[in-house]
Amino acid sequence: MRKVVSLVLAALLMVTLFPLGIFASALATSGDDVIVDPVVLQELGDNLRKGLLRDAKKTSASAELVDLGGGVVLSKRAYEGVEALENNVKVVVELSGPSFFESGAKDLKQFKEKAAQAHSKALQEVKTALPNFEKQHDLYATINGFTGLISLDELKSLLSMAGKGSISHVYVSDVYQISAIEDPASYIYYEDMKGIGVTPDMVNSAPLIGAPEAWDLGYTGSGTYVAVIDTGIDYTHENFGGYSSFPNEKIPYGYDFADGDNDPMDHNGHGTHVAGTVAGIGKAKFQDKDGNWVSLKGIAPDAKLIVAKVFADDSPYAYTADIVAAIEYLIKLKVEDGVNIVAANMSLGSDKGFDAPTEPEQKAIKNAYEAGIT
Numbered sequence: 001m002r003k004v005v006s007l008v009l010a011a012l013l014m015v016t017l018f019p020l021g022i023f024a025s026a027l028a029t030s031g032d033d034v035i036v037d038p039v040v041l042q043e044l045g046d047n048l049r050k051g052l053l054r055d056a057k058k059t060s061a062s063a064e065l066v067d068l069g070g071g072v073v074l075s076k077r078a079y080e081g082v083e084a085l086e087n088n089v090k091v092v093v094e095l096s097g098p099s100f101f102e103s104g105a106k107d108l109k110q111f112k113e114k115a116a117q118a119h120s121k122a123l124q125e126v127k128t129a130l131p132n133f134e135k136q137h138d139l140y141a142t143i144n145g146f147t148g149l150i151s152l153d154e155l156k157s158l159l160s161m162a163g164k165g166s167i168s169h170v171y172v173s174d175v176y177q178i179s180a181i182e183d184p185a186s187y188i189y190y191e192d193m194k195g196i197g198v199t200p201d202m203v204n205s206a207p208l209i210g211a212p213e214a215w216d217l218g219y220t221g222s223g224t225y226v227a228v229i230d231t232g233i234d235y236t237h238e239n240f241g242g243y244s245s246f247p248n249e250k251i252p253y254g255y256d257f258a259d260g261d262n263d264p265m266d267h268n269g270h271g272t273h274v275a276g277t278v279a280g281i282g283k284a285k286f287q288d289k290d291g292n293w294v295s296l297k298g299i300a301p302d303a304k305l306i307v308a309k310v311f312a313d314d315s316p317y318a319y320t321a322d323i324v325a326a327i328e329y330l331i332k333l334k335v336e337d338g339v340n341i342v343a344a345n346m347s348l349g350s351d352k353g354f355d356a357p358t359e360p361e362q363k364a365i366k367n368a369y370e371a372g373i374t
Contacts, residue, residue, distance in 0.1 A: 056115065057207040070156045072172035074172065081175035081317045090136075090173040092360045094145040095122050095166050099363070101141065101370045108336045112140045119146060122166035129147040129161065130154050136260070137325035137330050141332065142364035147321035171360050173319035178231065178270060178311055202277060202296045203286050211299050221300025224276050227254075227344035227373070230271030230324050232256065232264040237272060239280040240305070246255065250281070254307035254349070255329060257322040261276040264309040271309065274345055279303040306330065306341060310348075318348060320361050329366040331371045 050331040064076040074082065097103075097118055119138055121251065126133050134149040143166075150158055155172070162170045191241040206212065214220075233254070237311050246254065246263065254264040266272045276284070280298035287293055308326035310318040323346070333339040355362045 020373060039261040044237040068152070068155075072159065073272035075174075077177065078172060078175050080177075081319060082152055082172065084317050084346050085149075088149050089152055089155050090147065090149055090319040091155075091158065092139075092143070092145060092147050092173070092321050092324055093122065093126065093158075093167060094143050094169040094171070094360065095119070096168045097144050099139075099141060099367065101367045102144075105169075108141060108332070112138075115140055115144065118144075118166060122146075125165045125167065126158065126161065130157055131157070133158070133193065136321070137257075137328065139324060139328050141335065142324050142328045142367050143360050171320065173321045174355070174361070175320075175361075176318040176323075177316050178268060178318070178348070181295050186306075201286060202298070203294050205277075206297065206299060208222050209299070210371070211297075215297075215301075221303030222277060223340065224303045225306055225339055225341045226300060226303050227306040227330050227341055228271055228275045228278060229308040229310055229323065229344060229346040230266075230274050230348070231268040231311040232266035232271045233271075233275045233305065233307045234266050234272045235307075237265070237276070238282075239276050239284040239298075241281060242283065249304075250279075251305045251307060253333060254305075254309070255326075256309040257326050257329075258310050258315070264307040265313075267313045268311060271307070271311075274347060275305055275307070278345060279305050305318065306333065306339075320359075323348075324360045324364045327368050330373055331368055334371050334373055341373050344368065 064078040066074050066076055068074065068079075095118060097115065100108055100111045104110065114139075123135055126148075130150060132151060132154065135146050137147045139145050139147065159170050159172075161167050181246060233240070233251060235243060235248060235254075237250050239252045241248065243250065246265075255262060256264045276298055277303075278294070278298050279300050280296055281301050282295035282297035285293045286295045286296045308329060310322045310326055327344070330341055330344055334341045357363075357366075
């Protein structure tokens, strides 16, 4: 019975994304048995219900629709993203031919050279009908197509081109929205966890999963690269080496897909936090509950970082088109340039719901996995 209760509790924790620190404080192991504190279990259950109700309300709000007329309907959240772009729309245009992985081709560079002509033809079709369409990124490995920007007034005309000529589908970007740092929602359950006795800090979480033991055995991430698709990174931070500029030895690759420039500086903080969890080198210090100052090392402190910024400097929104372009960039680095990217993190956090397997973002993730990026 004790094991059953522990498994149920573990499932609840995973569903609600409770940090692992709670799991450590809630359970005490003794041989094969797991003892659950009923008071802690009740607290976690209460938090679970609160969280599910909160998320249900958010999902309901994001599911509200905005009818633009002429058969064009967007979710309320997607429309907010359009307004943030001054009534411009980020889109993904998919061509009728296969992508790199779908084609069975072996050489990405050669595939791109052959597919470039089809891309030019499709772009010409779009530009002939809609001269103001702005192409942003070519896509070959995630899907076969390109991303672009078009005015809301011309969106219906672009959508009508799907299934005609070289164009298979046109997708309007879904939108992720990130909370501001000062938003209390950014600290979900933190005070509840603090009351239980464990907070979701690296000083707790790294030992909890056995990271120090792995480091002692030589597993530090050396020779590998981990990508972070997020709000960017503070590449001057001491926990990444304190460099004065980008690129640098710790962060040799990166791009700001949201603003369209080579500077992935983080103006929110979330991406820097995630990158530190992944590969912080331990220069930053943290005072534990006993007053001791301890180094904050990421789980793979010797790994190098690749940063794909998908949230703009002055906007809380990230768009599917930029996310797909970011994944395309990672696949290119891995497959074409030989950069040893072993994993990518994309903890954007959203209430936008699930995507169908045929959506560009899901195709991009699947093909990143095909490339060996987990």
